[in-house]
Amino acid sequence: MLDNDERNNSRVLDAAQLTRIESVHRGFLYQHLYAVGCLLLAQTAKVNVVMVELDEDIELITDWGRIYVQVKTRSKSIMHSDISGAIERFKDLRKEHAEGRRKGEASFIFVTNQSPSIRLKKSIDDKEIPHDIVFLSPQSTIQRLPALPPAWKSVPEAVAWCVGQAEKLNFSLLSPDSLVWKLAGLTQLAATGVNAEDLPTLFEQLIVQMQDFPAPPSFYLPQKLEPSLNFEKRIRIICGLSGAGKTAWAAQAALHSSHLCAYYDTGDLPGPALASTLVRELAAQFATFDPEGLRKILLPGVSGYDALRTLDTFLLQQGTILLLVLDNAHRVPAENLRDTLNATKCIHFVLLCQPNENVRKLEVAIGLQREALLGWDIDTVATAVDDLGGYATAQGYEQLRIYTGGLPLYVQSAAKIAVTEYDGNVDIFCSELQHNENSVETAQEIILSRVYQGFESKGSLCSFGQITQGVHR
Structure with missing residues (x-):
């Protein structure tokens, strides 16, 4: 997808065709956003049903009747020819109501982004136009119905208005702009003929679902004295370098766990947003079968920590004990992790971390002691190398285990290099590693070189070889 600069600089063979295409998409998006605006106003305006693309662009059903909305976007003033076809359809719809085949009164609305032409005005x-037809444009001074958004001049103005309305909803943990675009997508889907869910539960169903566990390797090799994913402690820290196989271990263990497990990668999530993000996603997965319980969890104005306490109590009342795996938890500031953990009693946590200062602070703050994955033993290293098409003597396998620390990613990286660069001979590769003669970097060297560069920038006199030897020991 091109950004604006690339788009503007791109050579278009038929500028007029591009203008037509953009106008069509702009018109449909404007219409979909107007339907979103109707959805956002529906509860306060007491609208029972919002329909799109049936007899008219948008139809609103209320206790007293039906509002038919025809949306028109143009680059110039609205001409009589732009609306004549809809006026003829309105006659048939008016007859349906007059003869009782459709209940209640009928109201007909034209929503336009441009004012009427002089002749149409x-x-x-x-x-000369029936009195039950109302024209809404950005320049209109007439009072619009409570169920209808204003007529906007442009799509950006439509988005801004919808986001402003979404901010007023009683689901403060939902991102207003995300909600608007999801509703716009659902509106577009409904316009294709796919049925949408009932309006009262629509907004609740838009909460983001919890992430799935990453798929473990098809042929998983366990590590030495590998821990189980158990409930002995409510909070556990599994700590290891990148490549130690923490995520693969958790994914594999979850497959065989009899407990309810969930996974979330904190990634670059800001620390203060951790609690509210977990509430939003956990609530979607474990509380949607009880809409009333979900509403209590997502009360407006409630902080993320308070909402997390409410969710924790909700799960306890349901008799549900959840084990939540937080990946890359070392990236979250220790104080935010501590507050999130302390806000719960029922939810169990497994924190997958790389060793850093945050982990040390967390251990001190809540009295925890990290656990470590011990890597592959020599037999497992040999199996992994064999699977990748390499071979070695017993001494070669042991050397490879020592150089890589038995960490799965490093073993596999080194084995692949041995296969592609050394005809599969791990002994020769390890020999050249020992004399720093290898021509291709292993994954471990890449990581260690970054550490070394960090020391170098601080004026440290230690060498890369000293770091490597320290890690190998």
């Missing part, structure tokens, strides 16, 4: 003023 004269027809409106002279009452």
